[in-house]
Amino acid sequence: MLKKAGIIVAAAVLIGLIFLCQAGGTLLKKGFAEEKETSSRVDGRDTYLVMIDPGHGGLDAGKVGVNGEEEKNINLKISLKIKKLLKQQEVEVIMTRTEDERLAESQVEDLKARTALMNKEKPDLVVSIHQNSYHDETVSGAQVFYYTDSAQSERAAGLIQAAFEEIDPENTKSAKGNSTYYILKKTEVPVVITECGFLSNYKEAEKLADEEYQQKIAEAVVKGIMQYLEGDEGKQN
Ligand SMILES: [Zn+2]
Structure with missing residues (x-):
């Protein structure tokens, strides 16, 4: 004893x-x-934490494609694929929604609820998943938006955009800065909005509804996320 x-x-x-x-x-x-900070991980976590935000849901369908496909459903399907791929990389994932639902009664309250969750959980990166639409139906191609005042957001957007160009060499779009989108403006951690393609373009709308293409998009997003998390600049601040 x-x-x-x-x-x-x-x-x-x-x-x-x-x-x-x-x-x-x-x-x-x-x-x-x-x-010097050696990791982007905050709150003493020993794994990376990424929040995936499938845009819209429930009463809010988002954009409706020329083929009748609703943005909210494509957003969720791609987001769930991203989650699965990130988990395989041992990245922790929080989703703002996993069902066809809105987080609040109104669209404004829904955005507020999403932003509150982002600021509460403080992930290393938030990726909000959306689909685009435009009056000119010939316009197509995925595009990532970053908050103009955030170098980290810009870096993440650039990496995801580059990964998109690898799966679609015809896509000549560049990552674009924005300072007015609610989620970009109100979120205190790096956040990007990923518009995976145009539902107003028939060819792209058909691709976006296809499981295999959704998987390709998810893989590109995850490639960009991992480069962001593991890259040098991603590890600062
Ligand atoms: Zn949207």
């Missing part, structure tokens, strides 16, 4: 010493220079 207690005390002393050494090391480093 006494011997056992002795071992426990010795172990406790050893652990204490290790902590002291680490603390001493940190203090020493701080003495020379401001300690």
